[in-house]
Amino acid sequence: MRSARSLPIRRTRLAARCTAGALTVGVAASLLLAAAPPASAQSTTDDGADLASRFTFAVLPDTQFYSRYSAEQFQPRYGTDPFATQTQWIADNAETLHIPFTAHVGDVVDRANVAAEWQAADDAISILEEAGQSYSILTGNHDVLDSSDTLVDTDYDLTAEPFLKWFGTDRAASDPSYQGSDPTGFSRYHIFEAEGQQFMVLTLPWRVSDATLAWADSVMAEHPTLPVILTSHEVLNIEADGETPRETDYGLMLWDKLIAGNDQIFLTFNGHFHGASRLTKINDFGHEVHEVLIDYQMAYEGGNGYLGLFEFDLTNGRITAQTASPWVVSKPQETLTSYDQPFLEGAQQQYGIDIDFAARFAGFDPTFGEGSTPDEPSLTQRARDILLDGFDGPDPIDTELPGDERDFVEAEGTVAHWRFNGLDGVVDADTVIEDVAGDNDLRRVDPASTNAVGAEWGDVTVESTDVHGFSSDGAAVCFADSSATRYSYLTTAADAAINDVDLSEGYTIETFVKLDADWTAAQNGWSKALVRTGNRSWTEMPPSQWDYTASPTALGISNLREFQYSSLSAEASKGDRVNWSGEIMTGSWSHVAIVNDPDTRTTTMYVDGAPVLRNAVDTVGMTWNDGMPWILGADWVDDAARNGWHGCIGETRIIDRATTPADWLTQRADLSGLQVSSAPTGMLPAGTETVTFSGMGLPGADVLVTTSDPAAGDAVAAAASTPSAASSAAAIVDADGRWTLALTGLSAGSYDAQVVQSLGARTSDPVAAQFSIAAASEPTPSPTPTAPGEGGGSGSEPGGGTGGTAEGALPATGLDQSLLMSLLALGGALLAVGATVAFRARRRTRD
Incomplete structure (x- = not known):
């Protein structure tokens, strides 16, 4: 066994985490999310203190799930949806908080070809328009009919694109801040005034062409003295720890071809990648450019209404950011959960950027001043006071990083717990993945004994350099070069006790998973990470067009990169019950927990601690086929393996009862009892x-x-x-x-x-x-x-x-x-x- 792996302690709050997931924990981490302390812990300052020239720039992160589930879930449960609540709050408080402009960073809807989603977005944006509030909006990958990386904006059939029908240039022109667009109508620029100064907001679509970049250059050349805020759906990504920025090829292309050579661009905003991060880079003029990622679609309730409020203090030279949710404070008290925190207060959610505006802009506008009305107290504090007025919220979820591989909660009713620490390198015929809770060890199936095409022993390795931050195991098994026909998998023995374990009275399945960065839908869609093998046609499940000969229970990924959990309940005659997550990022770890609760007759999927929107109902326990093993790393259909998992799988645990987050592997062992x-x-x-x-x-x-x-x-x-x-x-x-x-x-x-x-x-x-x-x-x-x-x-x-x-x-x-x-x-x-x-x-x- 290798020595204990030490990790630094870091306190964080999960909005699911978690992160978020999200929690997060996304961490991200990747959607690992930091939640605010209870409202009672907040403090206010004297309105007369620290007077300065200030305004607030509002940012709306990806709203795709708000639009998708507005009519189906949000309206029936709450009477409104997060998107409309966000825009209504901005409209109601624009004067008080000095909000001259609101920027949307894309993924307005989830499915570009569904009119109901565009209608929900239209309803929300109309609130800003009716209040006379200026805004910009742009396309994310979900807002165009074909988001393939092989296409750019000039390749689209402009007459067919729904975005241009719902949010075309004619509609944009009704906003006095709108100044024009590129020939496609996707890219636009706006000019707004605040505190006697003018700023440009330049919007770029999903996958911009060189022609559009040339147009953007020309727009700035025509307004050479304006500082520019660039908004695009993709610029900056985030690492698995949920905080550290990661640059993307597309973002670097924008930097090289547009941002670095235009000194006017001092700030960028993007969404797309789940979580929040930021990066400061130095442009060709030796000046700082601040890149900001903000996206909470994988958090509780598809983002839980979080938006960005960026206070510009022109007097003191500072941008103060906070992440707040008007939606949380608008919910009925009886609906609130521990995920409902009015503010997120992680390092990438509450922060300040020092920027001497006059010095930064002197190269292109030597007349830029400190603002016309230096008489405003903190707008950041004022926004907090507004949101917290009368709000009595729940306590947030606490968690922290593990101290070493021993640092997890032992859960009563654990029937199997597979861990990989102590192993390294290729998983071969002699490798045993220990079940630390019993005798259900996993072994690798010889590739030569399967129908896999081209699979080799070297395809499967145990690695410890990149794992989910909240897994104390410190290692994971990774499957390389997987596809529908090339696959490898780990299996329990034919006589393992878990093969016949009775989970008809509820259960919890936990695992940590990651998709490889080069994952593609064509090669890797519908692959599975964890399967209780068998054949549904052997059960009382009625004949079905879909998956009739698939295994009774499986957790995997769809062709749209959504986690899918499909399982026959103990009442197989009712057919399968399916849970779906939102879009999962490649190259990022996620903690997935599946909880079947017989008391509520529900199966709930949690991704980095946050329950997903699409969960299964009228389901208790699971049906199984006697003597059939559990496998990790591939699907099992028509009595054989296929569709290998292209990525990594971390420690995995199965419990014979429904649990709460306090029991999960993301929680820490109790050291307080010394x-x-x-x-x-x-x-x-x-x-x-x-x-x-x-x-x-x-x-x-x-x-x-x-x-x-x-x-x-x-x-x-x-x-x-x-x-x-x-x-x-x-x-x-x-x-x-x-x-x-x-x-x-x-x-x-x-x-x-x-x-x-x-x-x-x-x-x-x-x-x-x-x-x-x-x-x-x-x-x-x-x-x-x-x-x-x-x-x-x-x-x-x-x-x-x-x-x-x-x-x-x-x-x-x-x-x-x-x-x-x-x-x-x-x-x-x-x-x-x-x-x-x-x-x-x-x-x-x-x-």
């Missing part, structure tokens, strides 16, 4: 060189005691060992939760000891113990083993420690130290006898 039941205290006899500590802790955790050497000032530390293996160097709490450790090599002096338990980088709060060792000339009391005083834990088990009287055991009598020491010396023998009798009595009781 108890120190015996420790040295008070004055110890001269010549004492060794003292012993003991207590209770988390099985498998490290326990460490540290103190300073009064003579040398160096730290002295001893690791815990089990009572039955005192000479062992293993720094662990034993399986019964007991630990004992000893400090050796001590000398006369006073000691402040700290006892902690930890899992790698994550450590508990310390328990303190104080003691002293008398010098050779000092009288000392006889030792008595005691429990620590202040800061000590509870516990009834005696330790083997050497100690004096417990801290705080003596009353405050006002006697001086010499008299107290004399009294202690006179009573030492009696104390020793009494302690020995009591210790033996307790020992006999325990034994």
Whole structure:
């Protein structure tokens, strides 16, 4: 086994995470998301403080799921939808927050050929128009009929594109900020005025042509003194940690061909990639350009109404960003969940950008000033006050990164838990992927024994350099060069107990998955990550056009990069029940949890902690075929494998009951229960060189005691060992939760000891113990083993420690130290006898 992998501790809030997922946790991470503290924790400032010339620039991230589910889910449940709530809030507060302009960054709808979605978007945008609020809007990949990377805007049939029918240039021209468009009508530019200064907003469509880039150059050349905010659906991506920016080939193309050579562009906004990030680059003029990604479509409720509010402070030279949701605060109280936080407060969701506007723009506009009305207090705080007025929200979800591979929550009812740490390199015939919860180990199927075309042993490897941040496993199995015909997979043994496990009364399936960056729909669509193999035609499922000979249960990815979970419930005659996520990004990790709850008769899919919108109802448990194995890495249809997973799969766990996020692998083990039941205290006899500590802790955790050497000032530390293996160097709490450790090599002096338990980088709060060792000339009391005083834990088990009287055991009598020491010396023998009798009595009781 390789050594424990240490990870830095980072606190984050999951809006699902999570991230988000989203949580997130997307992290992203990829849709790992940071949630705000409860409303009661927010503070306000004096409206008269820090007056400056300010305005707010609003950004609407991808609204595709708001448009798609407006009529189906949001309107029936709430009477409105997030998109319309966002625009209504902007319209209602535009004057108060000085909002001169709102920018949409694309993916207005989810399905470009569905008129109902465009109607929902039309209803939302009409609110801005009716209020006289200027805005820009552009196409994302979901807003055009063919989003293939082989096509650019000039290749489209302009007469057929729905975006131009619903949001064409004639409609844009009714906005006084609109100044013109390129020949396709997709790209446009607007000019708005705020605080006596003018700014241009330049919009670019999905997959811009060189001709359109030339048009953009010409527009800026015609307005050479205007600072430019560029909006496009894709510029910047995000890493799996949910924070770090990642540049894309398309974004670099825009940089090279447009942004770097136009000093007027100082700020960009884009969506498309799930989460939030930002990157500062230096253009050809030596000046900073700030690229900002903001997209929450994979968060709770398709984004939960989060938008960006960017306060421009022209007086002090700063842009202050915050991520807020008018939708959250508009919901009925009884509908709120822990995901409903009015603000996201992660590092990429609340931040400031220092920018001396006059100096930054001096190269093309030497007259740019500090604004015309420097009399506004913080608009960021004002927006917070408006949103939080009367809002009594739920507590957010807390989580943090794991300390090492031990740092996860053991879940009651776990029937299998497959982990990959300790493995490395090619998964061959001798490799065993251990089920750490039982005897359901996985092994690789010999490629030569399958119908796979071209598959090799080297196609499957265990890797540890790139894993989901909230998986404590620290490793994953990766399947390379997979397709419909080339595949590899891992399987349980023919006689594994899990093959026949009864999950008819509810279950939870968890896994961490990633699609390779070169994933394509043609090669990899409809592939599967986890399958309970079998054949639906062997069950009571009625004949069906779709998947009648597929396995009863499977988790995979569609041709549209949506997670699909399809399963026959325990009532197979009702047919399958299917869950669908939103669009999943390639090259990014996701945590997927499938929870079947018999009480609600629902199956809910969570991606990075956030429940998806399309979940299954009227479903309890699952049907299975006796003796059929579980597999990872491929689909199983017509009694054979096919459609290999092109990407990686991390630790995977199956539980025989419905769970909550508190039970999931994204949560951390509880380190708060450290108890120190015996420790040295008070004055110890001269010549004492060794003292012993003991207590209770988390099985498998490290326990460490540290103190300073009064003579040398160096730290002295001893690791815990089990009572039955005192000479062992293993720094662990034993399986019964007991630990004992000893400090050796001590000398006369006073000691402040700290006892902690930890899992790698994550450590508990310390328990303190104080003691002293008398010098050779000092009288000392006889030792008595005691429990620590202040800061000590509870516990009834005696330790083997050497100690004096417990801290705080003596009353405050006002006697001086010499008299107290004399009294202690006179009573030492009696104390020793009494302690020995009591210790033996307790020992006999325990034994």
